[in-house]
Amino acid sequence: MNHKTTSVLLIEDNPGDADLVRLRLVEGKSPVSVSCVNRLSDGLASLTKETPSVVLLDLNLPDSHGAETFRRIMDHAPNVPVVVLSGQDDEALAMKAVHQGVQDYLLKGDISSKHLERAIRYAVERQGLLRALEITQKQQLEFKNRFLSHVSHELRTPLTCIHQYVTLLVDGLAGPVSPDQSDHLKTVLKSVNQLHAMIRDLLEATRAESGKMRIESRCISLSELLHQAVAMLRPTADEKKVGLEIGVDQRLPLVLADPDRVLEVLINLVDNAIKFTPADGSVMLQASIVDADPGSVYIAVSDTGRGISPEAKALIFERLYQDPDSIDNNRSGLGLGLFICREIVRLHDGRIWVSSEPGQGSTFTFTLPIYSLAKLLAPVITYQDRLRASFVLVRVELTPATNPPRGNWKETWQQCLEIVRRCIYLDKDLVLPPMGTSGAAETFFVVASTDLERSGIMTTRIREQLECVPDLKAKCMLAITTVSVQLPASGEGEPLEKQVQGVADCVTQMILRSMERKPVSVGNGSAGKKQRTSQSRTQLN
């Protein structure tokens, strides 16, 4: 028998009931210590300071009632067993409590000393087992992750060796090869690349499963990514004689997304579409806005393939799913691609789905949230329910002095972005998130409700602060450009919201045009002209 003292936190507002329970507890054979509070808030405060062996809980307290009472206790101290002591013989509430993790539901009128002692002992045991199970599950997942990471590393080493020597042969660096031999070697290389992709997917899926998949969102133009995906898969489509077309709404707004991850989704979907489309068929990649859902951009990949059965549609985004009909000629992966796509889209707060009829082709669609500049701009460009006369757009461009950049470029520009954020004038002024696909140069935009003259103080401060960053001058060049944006006179009958949207659209276009400019070239002596501050005015109509 265990003679360890059981510490009980009794949360009970009725002094008579509290005394009775306390009496029952001390009458028992096991040593017990009881502390009693009469409000939920006091119980929560006590749990913050100490961890009792068990909580005995009345559900109707002065500051909480019913199911809410045990929910809040368990949210606060998930590892402490909770036994409800209730005056109500309510089976539905008791079941609800047990389903949500309460260890027992006892009626105050029914409890004997022996009964209560046993209920507490079992509750503590059960909670302990559950906790042990959780820990074991966590350890198993951790072990699985470590195992897969280790295995994939070990598999990559011999794979790299095969890859190296086959490419040496294919490239003719180990003597001439006949056209036939070259063909055979390319087949080997294709399989090596497939194996490599499988290992990558395996790791990626494990990461998604354990919540370790990360995205780094930026403000991006989808059109660029769509064209990039199509350019990458054009050779595959041409080889299979499948048409690959692209249709992008030119007025597509910016989205807030991780460009590398979105490209991964696009490549996966387009590659699948090509794979399942017969020769002379076509694959179409489209991006558009849907009136019914103004907060999202819809990206759709349609094909003229053989379509997907309703049974397959239900399972297609699950891990390791492979269409049983496709085993003969199209099976080349682990069945993780669409699962990874779903997880990436989910991390972006988007949705992904498929619509298809057997024999009629398929369309995979996913959504990404629009980056609403209007919502952010409104406080900066309006004053007393009218548009301001003007505001200032500052563009800070960092171009690495070398390509590839020296050291950790990401760390450098993130540090600079943080400094720019600290230099803005007023709280409501804006520093927009990083723009465009992460290339060599990084450009930040500041929107400030000030005039051109006064913005000079801010840009000087940005420059001075950036120059304090150690080694920044050696790592990159800095260019700060300021544009004063003149707004049309307000009060012309249009609602303010619409006017703000109009300005936001124009600013988006200005930013996009500015992003299309080639970064300042490096390595040809232009490094000397490092800081160019130009000031200009733009009239928005």
Next chain:
Amino acid sequence: MTKPKILVVDDDPDLVRAMRLRLRANNYEVATATDGYSAIASAQKDRPSLIILDLGLPAGDGFVVLERLQNADALAGIPVIVLSARDPQSNEERALKAGAAAFFQKPADNDELMNVIRVSLGSAAAAQQRAPWPS
């Protein structure tokens, strides 16, 4: 004109041999090392223009080598390209922070790797000649 010398550090001799063949075919001189200790010794002796470095190495792993190189004034300017089978998610940032110029996961695309080698050699030479941001 002398050929740029590249130090290849990998504990798999087969990979070192393949890399040597490819680099020589691309007109580079090649030095090799198969552990961390001899990598540093070779960097000091051979003064390579660039280092291709694996991370999992006996006698001082790749991160130790990166740290030693960064701490030695005469070697700190040599661009290092990390070529490792390890997961980039947990190693790329660390390697770049430790001073690597680029990170490639094995097996790397040869054309891409050769391109980064060319560019890194070019910009390392340019950085030596150029006074950055004159005041």
